[in-house]
Amino acid sequence: MAGILVFALIIAGIAVGHARAAMQSARQDAAAAEIRILDPVVAAYGLDNAGFTGMTASALERDYGARFDNTTRGTLQITAASSSGYCIQIRDGAWYAAQQGPSAPIETSQTAICR
Numbered sequence: 122m123a124g125i126l127v128f129a130l131i132i133a134g135i136a137v138g139h140a141r142a143a144m145q146s147a148r149q150d151a152a153a154a155e156i157r158i159l160d161p162v163v164a165a166y167g168l169d170n171a172g173f174t175g176m177t178a179s180a181l182e183r184d185y186g187a188r189f190d191n192t193t194r195g196t197l198q199i200t201a202a203s204s205s206g207y208c209i210q211i212r213d214g215a216w217y218a219a220q221q222g223p224s225a226p227i228e229t230s231q232t233a234i235c236r
Contacts, residue, residue, distance in 0.1 A: 172204030
């Protein structure tokens with residue numbers, strides 16, 4: 122009987138580990154998706170303003186219809202906004218996703234990307 126209990130605990134431990142890994146992967150994907158969703162809004166801002174200088178989350182909401190829930194609003198950062206580029210970053214759980222300019226790929230990391 123004790124052997125069966127030990128076996129069940131081992132299986133349960135493995136299942137918990139897989140569930141945690143799946144959750145982390147989902148958060149990483151969610152953070153990257155949020156950056157992808159913002160791409161057309163950020164592009165429109167750049168076209169209308171001859172670049173990205175002055176781009177803020179508030180401006181994207183007010184002038185371009187971007188909608189941020191409280192969680193996103195609390196983790197969204199826009200830095201290095203200039204005439205030719207920007208760094209926009211969102212955190213979802215332990216994962217950060219960012220894009221460093223209009224043609225740059227979306228990066229994910231467990232540490233901040235935009236500084």
